[in-house]
Amino acid sequence: xxxxxxxxxxxxxxxxxxxxxxxxxxxxxxxxxxxxxxxxxxxxxxxxxxxxxxxxxxxxxxxxxxxxxxxxxxxxxxxxxxxxxxxxxxxxxxxxxxxxxxxxxxxxxxxxxxxxxxxxxxxxxxxxxxxxxxxxxxxxxxxxxxxxxxxxxxxxxxxxxxxxxxxxxxxxxxxxxxxxxxxxxxxxxxxxxxxxxxxxxxxxxxxxxxxxxxxxxxxxxxxxxxxxxxxxxxxxxxxxxxxxxxxxxxxxxxxxxxxxxxxxxxxxxxxxxxxxxxxxxxxxxxxxxxxxxxxxxxxxxxxxxxxxxxxxxxxxxxxxxxxxxxxxxxxxxxxxxxxxxxxxx
Ligand SMILES: C[S@@+](CC[C@H](N)C(=O)[O-])C[C@H]1O[C@@H](n2cnc3c(N)ncnc32)[C@H](O)[C@@H]1O
Numbered sequence: 001x002x003x004x005x006x007x008x009x010x011x012x013x014x015x016x017x018x019x020x021x022x023x024x025x026x027x028x029x030x031x032x033x034x035x036x037x038x039x040x041x042x043x044x045x046x047x048x049x050x051x052x053x054x055x056x057x058x059x060x061x062x063x064x065x066x067x068x069x070x071x072x073x074x075x076x077x078x079x080x081x082x083x084x085x086x087x088x089x090x091x092x093x094x095x096x097x098x099x100x101x102x103x104x105x106x107x108x109x110x111x112x113x114x115x116x117x118x119x120x121x122x123x124x125x126x127x128x129x130x131x132x133x134x135x136x137x138x139x140x141x142x143x144x145x146x147x148x149x150x151x152x153x154x155x156x157x158x159x160x161x162x163x164x165x166x167x168x169x170x171x172x173x174x175x176x177x178x179x180x181x182x183x184x185x186x187x188x189x190x191x192x193x194x195x196x197x198x199x200x201x202x203x204x205x206x207x208x209x210x211x212x213x214x215x216x217x218x219x220x221x222x223x224x225x226x227x228x229x230x231x232x233x234x235x236x237x238x239x240x241x242x243x244x245x246x247x248x249x250x251x252x253x254x255x256x257x258x259x260x261x262x263x264x265x266x267x268x269x270x271x272x273x274x275x276x277x278x279x280x281x282x283x284x285x286x287x288x289x290x291x292x293x294x295x296x297x298x299x300x301x302x303x304x305x306x307x308x309x310x311x312x313x314x315x316x317x318x319x320x321x322x323x324x325x326x327x328x329x330x331x332x333x334x335x336x337x338x339x340x341x342x343x344x345x
Pocket of ligand 1: 181182183206207208209210211212213227228229230233253254255256271272273274288
């Protein structure tokens with residue numbers, strides 16, 4: 001089966017990165033068939049266990065995907081080729097069921113989406129006229145979607161969509177405790193996913209601030225531990241985490257001297273201070289990162305991952321014993337590039 005992921009496009013590499021990490025953490029064998037701008041297509045064996053529940057599981061976890069689509073065909077980008085392929089696909093709608101067709105351009109293309117939606121809709125309607133198929137744009141039984149790139153059309157049926165509104169509702173300023181510099185829930189969820197977390201894993205954020213990363217990790221079933229050097233942040237994080245009904249542990253402490261046993265944590269996900277506006281409790285920003293990385297390495301289990309967000313490429317990760325397995329960069333503005341490093345012990 002081919003699954004197409006229609007990506008949000010808010011970052012160049014993170015959306016695909018979080019999908020591939022989720023597939024690995026769920027032990028789903030897959031091959032990348034296409035990775036182009038806002039579309040990732042994966043081939044998954046039809047015999048994959050729990051394949052029918054996979055789209056719902058993924059859509060509940062992913063932050064930067066809009067839709068997960070079962071691909072029916074991919075064809076050249078031309079009106080005749082698309083309509084010919086829809087006719088050949090002989091899309092069948094059961095008696096009395098409803099459908100919708102939506103198209104989205106993810107690259108420059110001369111095709112108008114409204115016209116394509118109407119023409120494809122007419123073909124499906126005619127094919128199923130005797131069954132009494134009807135169009136319903138608000139809550140159809142079948143949602144068909146055409147993704148238009150600059151040279152092809154990927155067409156399929158939507159199996160699951162992410163609830164983008166829920167991320168909006170968890171934005172830092174809407175939480176019980178707000179402090180400037182808190183991470184956005186979408187970025188937090190994406191970096192949590194990059195860690196390949198499995199249900200029940202112990203996840204540590206040693207610079208937890210208002211608890212933004214811990215909220216996202218707890219929501220996908222991790223057991224979360226947060227540490228911050230400021231008592232006021234620990235109190236605030238408690239207010240934010242308390243709203244979600246899962247277990248958590250918060251400690252006021254120093255990331256450079258963690259009050260945790262060796263190898264007692266499965267993954268670390270963290271967004272340390274950049275030293276611009278956030279409080280830095282250390283000799284310097286360099287010593288803070290260096291000693292905190294030593295401590296992360298000590299407490300993580302062998303083979304465990306750490307995702308660290310920083311505003312400079314951390315030069316000593318190898319020497320500490322980590323292997324860098326992924327690097328995502330994001331240019332925030334002219335003088336700030338954010339680096340997201342995925343490290344493995
Ligand atoms: C960028 S903020 C984290 C923001 C957090 N991701 C959120 O969503 O609110 C960095 C945090 O590191 C904390 N911090 C600074 N030095 C620290 C240290 N040595 N050990 C632990 N926490 C420290 C600060 O108090 C601050 O809350």
